[in-house]
Amino acid sequence: MMKVKIPKGSASGSLAPNVVDPPLEKTKITHKIRCFHSSFPLFAWSVRDLSRYPIETILLFLSMVALVAILGAAFLLSQALSSTAGRLLKNSPSVVVRRVNPTGWSALPAKESIRLAISVPGVIQAGTRIWGMANGPGGPLTVFGFDESHRLSDLAQSVPLPKRGEAVVGTGIATNETSEVLKLAAQNTLILKITGTLDAKTSMVAHDMVLVHPDDARRLFGIAEGYASDLIVDVFHETEADAILPDLSRAFPWPVRMTTRKEATGIYGSASARRSGIVYIAIIPAMLALAFIVFGVFKGQITQSCNVGMYKALGWTTTNIFQMQLLKALVIGIPAVTTGMVVSYGLVFRPGSSWPGYLFFGWKNSSPQLFLNTSGAILTLIEIVVLIFLPYLAAALWPALRAAVSDPQDFLESKQR
Amino acid sequence: MNCRNFDTSKSLPADRLGISSMVGILVMVFSILALLLLFLDSGFKSASDQVESLELVRALGLNSLSLVPSGRPLRNPGTNDLSIDLRFDPKLGQIPLDGSDLVLKVSD
Numbered sequence: 001m002m003k004v005k006i007p008k009g010s011a012s013g014s015l016a017p018n019v020v021d022p023p024l025e026k027t028k029i030t031h032k033i034r035c036f037h038s039s040f041p042l043f044a045w046s047v048r049d050l051s052r053y054p055i056e057t058i059l060l061f062l063s064m065v066a067l068v069a070i071l072g073a074a075f076l077l078s079q080a081l082s083s084t085a086g087r088l089l090k091n092s093p094s095v096v097v098r099r100v101n102p103t104g105w106s107a108l109p110a111k112e113s114i115r116l117a118i119s120v121p122g123v124i125q126a127g128t129r130i131w132g133m134a135n136g137p138g139g140p141l142t143v144f145g146f147d148e149s150h151r152l153s154d155l156a157q158s159v160p161l162p163k164r165g166e167a168v169v170g171t172g173i174a175t176n177e178t179s180e181v182l183k184l185a186a187q188n189t190l191i192l193k194i195t196g197t198l199d200a201k202t203s204m205v206a207h208d209m210v211l212v213h214p215d216d217a218r219r220l221f222g223i224a225e226g227y228a229s230d231l232i233v234d235v236f237h238e239t240e241a242d243a244i245l246p247d248l249s250r251a252f253p254w255p256v257r258m259t260t261r262k263e264a265t266g267i268y269g270s271a272s273a274r275r276s277g278i279v280y281i282a283i284i285p286a287m288l289a290l291a292f293i294v295f296g297v298f299k300g301q302i303t304q305s306c307n308v309g310m311y312k313a314l315g316w317t318t319t320n321i322f323q324m325q326l327l328k329a330l331v332i333g334i335p336a337v338t339t340g341m342v343v344s345y346g347l348v349f350r351p352g353s354s355w356p357g358y359l360f361f362g363w364k365n366s367s368p369q370l371f372l373n374t375s376g377a378i379l380t381l382i383e384i385v386v387l388i389f390l391p392y393l394a395a396a397l398w399p400a401l402r403a404a405v406s407d408p409q410d411f412l413e414s415k416q417r
Numbered sequence: 418m419n420c421r422n423f424d425t426s427k428s429l430p431a432d433r434l435g436i437s438s439m440v441g442i443l444v445m446v447f448s449i450l451a452l453l454l455l456f457l458d459s460g461f462k463s464a465s466d467q468v469e470s471l472e473l474v475r476a477l478g479l480n481s482l483s484l485v486p487s488g489r490p491l492r493n494p495g496t497n498d499l500s501i502d503l504r505f506d507p508k509l510g511q512i513p514l515d516g517s518d519l520v521l522k523v524s525d
Binding site: 043044045046047048051081084085087088089090091092093096127129133139140141142144146170172198199201202203204205206207208209211232259261263264267268271272331334335338339341342345349351357361362363368371373374375377378381 | 434435437438440441444445447448451452454455456458459460462466467468469470471473474475477478479480481482483484485486487488489491492493494
């Protein structure tokens with residue numbers, strides 16, 4: 001004879017006689033909880049039913065947390081890098097003009113270039129930059145020199161200005177080098193004294209950057225006096241940048257290559273999306289696997305026990321059984337998705353996080369610390385929740401739906417066999 | 418307090434319905450609180466962490482981020498110009514290229 005353990009809570013009766021009256025406050029809390037599960041009895045039944053399968057419940061919870069966290073981190077990182085690049089480069093020059101010749105980039109005459117750029121209608125400001133790549137102690141570094149443009153005053157407020165023979169370095173170089181001297185090699189070799197370090201919060205723009213005096217930069221890159229690496233141009237409105245490119249190109253007597261702010265920002269957006277796309281490829285089979293696991297767990301819980309048959313035999317309706325299964329799925333799913341969202345949000349938006357540099361951007365020794373924008377993060381997270389939660393619910397409810405409409409005798413007989 | 422006199426409210430301690438209900442409520446409250454914190458953090462997080470970077474971008478006229486190490490194409494967007502014919506790159510002169518190797522030879 002099969003023994004079926006009938007839940008005692010379903011039978012009417014009084015409290016056990018040895019229960020001592022609790023203090024008043026505790027009584028109030030207990031009363032509220034009782035009120036809650038009196039109003040929503042299926043909720044308590046669902047949680048209790050889950051606790052009968054602790055290993056399956058915990059594993060399902062953890063696998064869902066992992067899936068949401070990984071997918072969320074990939075989505076958020078892509079979106080946040082794109083938005084942060086847009087915000088940081090909002091103050092960048094509208095157009096960067098470089099002189100080209102058959103051998104590559106070449107220096108352009110500073111004053112003449114500025115005069116020619118200013119003559120183009122729509123250009124409100126023009127300046128030159130002296131910069132390039134030099135070989136440093138740990139590999140290639142970006143070396144920037146100051147020119148006589150108006151932008152110097154902005155920088156002087158937050159960064160110590162290097163004099164001749166001095167260098168101010170980014171945090172990536174400062175952490176690599178314990179020495180106070182920096183040796184740089186390009187066209188010529190320079191030995192500079194490190195006099196300052198840029199703030200760690202500038203890591204996203206100047207992690208492996210060296211700021212030097214313009215004369216030192218010219219000497220390092222072999223740029224003659226009066227010449228510059230490239231020209232920066234500002235226009236009144238960003239949309240004008242594309243429109244003036246043909247005029248700007250015609251204004252110079254030598255061939256030039258121009259990069260607009262929009263192009264530069266777009267390149268970072270697409271690059272981060274491409275890198276995160278690698279994660280998406282892995283996510284599709286992972287989501288399928290989760291759906292199969294969910295289906296298997298819930299189907300197993302239903303068919304391996306005679307609960308459904310017993311409940312129906314006791315008078316539960318199909319709706320009751322379906323609601324309980326839905327609540328079970330939600331009791332696991334909502335905390336799992338929330339935890340996954342919190343984990344992914346923390347991974348991406350924790351100030352100074354540096355793991356994306358190692359994982360996606362090829363840094364080896366010291367990766368730049370990221371300080372990313374959170375705008376749009378919630379929308380992205382909602383998309384992920386929908387993407388994962390709907391298949392999860394479908395996988396969880398399908399076996400319940402099938403079981404709820406079946407004959408209870410089948411379950412009871414299958415248990416007997 | 419209005420509270421329906423449902424059977425489960427009088428459940429015995431061995432039923433664990435009371436503790437199940439409490440665990441369920443705590444889990445849900447935790448989830449709602451975590452979501453609220455997430456909303457608040459994303460909504461009110463200031464952009465003060467980027468002030469120094471914005472100053473540096475403006476001061477130096479930067480149009481690139483240091484997301485990737487120096488020397489890679491993504492570090493300076495637009496510097497790798499496809500219109501420049503690299504056959505004229507002086508560095509290529511060091512590579513011993515022989516054009517005859519590229520011609521297809523048909524055997525007799």
